[in-house]
Amino acid sequence: MDNSFYLLENLIHFTNKRHKVIASNIANIDTPDFRAKDLRFSKVLDKELLALTDTHDRHIRSESEKFNKNTTTLESNLIWADRNNVELDIEIAKMTENALLGEASIKLLSTRMRMFKDAVRRR
Amino acid sequence: MDSFSVFKISASALDSQRKRMNVIASNMANVHSTSTEDQGVYQRKDVLFEATPVDPKGKYEGVKVKEIVIDNTQPIVVYDPAHPDADAEGYVTMPNINIIEEMVNMMMATRAYEANVSAFNISKELFMKTMEIGR
Numbered sequence: 001m002d003n004s005f006y007l008l009e010n011l012i013h014f015t016n017k018r019h020k021v022i023a024s025n026i027a028n029i030d031t032p033d034f035r036a037k038d039l040r041f042s043k044v045l046d047k048e049l050l051a052l053t054d055t056h057d058r059h060i061r062s063e064s065e066k067f068n069k070n071t072t073t074l075e076s077n078l079i080w081a082d083r084n085n086v087e088l089d090i091e092i093a094k095m096t097e098n099a100l101l102g103e104a105s106i107k108l109l110s111t112r113m114r115m116f117k118d119a120v121r122r123r
Numbered sequence: 124m125d126s127f128s129v130f131k132i133s134a135s136a137l138d139s140q141r142k143r144m145n146v147i148a149s150n151m152a153n154v155h156s157t158s159t160e161d162q163g164v165y166q167r168k169d170v171l172f173e174a175t176p177v178d179p180k181g182k183y184e185g186v187k188v189k190e191i192v193i194d195n196t197q198p199i200v201v202y203d204p205a206h207p208d209a210d211a212e213g214y215v216t217m218p219n220i221n222i223i224e225e226m227v228n229m230m231m232a233t234r235a236y237e238a239n240v241s242a243f244n245i246s247k248e249l250f251m252k253t254m255e256i257g258r
Contacts, residue, residue, distance in 0.1 A: 012253070019246060020129045020183045024174075026242045027136030027186045029235050030143075031172040034184075088238055099245045103252050113257050 008109040014039065015102035022095045025086050032082040036091070131177040133243040135185030140236040142188045143170045147229045154220045157208040165218040167194035194219060 018039045028034040079085045146168050156165035173189035176182070196219045204213030 016126070016129075016249075019249060020132065023129045023132045023242050023246065024184045026238050027132050027139075028172070028174050028184060029136075029238065030140075030231070031174050031186055034174050088234070092238060092241065095242060095245055099249050102249050106252050106256055110256055110258060 004112055005109070008105050008112065011105040012102060012109065015098055015105065018098050019095065019102065022091055022098060025091050026088070026095070028084070029086045029088055029091075030082070031084060034084045034086065036086045038094075125178045125183075128177050128183055129246045130243065132183060132185040133239050133246065135175070135177065135187060136239040137236060137243070139170070139172060139186045139188050140232050140239065143172075143232045144229065144236075146170050146191060147225050147232060150218075150220050151222065151225050151229075153218060154222055154225075156218060157206070157215060164198050164216045165220075166198075167196070167218060167220050168192070169194055 021037050021039055025036045078087070150167050153165040159165050168191050171189045171192050172186050174184040175187045177185040198219045199217040200214050201217055202213055203209055203215045206215040209215045
């Protein structure tokens, strides 16, 4: 059995977490001194999809952390007069994109489940 | 389980923006209030937001109104001898409220409120889709 269930589960988990972070940014759009946060996705890909199996001690291992522990990061671009750097349009765009990614992974997971069900049923 | 904390985040923002709207409405209503219950001229008020964690670990931050601050800028003095609150020289102290500024603030509060409503709706959609796993 391949690891697609595990991967998709993690992807859904990731999109849920990122959704919360973005919701928090939007909630704090007028909070003085607040800095926008985000979750990084590249490390997940690196760890889960592109990781190579090391068969020798001297193989270079991926240094990436597990994405569940991937901490929220600060982004600093422009800073408003209230020392806040949340840009509403960018946050909404990120949220839409993230929600679509979440929906896509849910759809993929459902399809995968259906494939397994079909395989079991039709001998 | 803090799956639903995203709703708490959006709800806290809706609540805070609504409080801000109340304060702005109060400022606009009192644009000509030359006296208050404690005698002095009405002073403009503003809200101060603060990021506040919604879960025990404090990873995700909602927002709350930290306090309602009083704007201590100079009141506007106008010459109007017929006004009941005019002083001996005929000058009346009017609240330090600029109605245009209040309108702009109100529009910003509305936009922020709307943004949080759409964030809330997107979260809801995502949850509904999650319910469909395996169907």
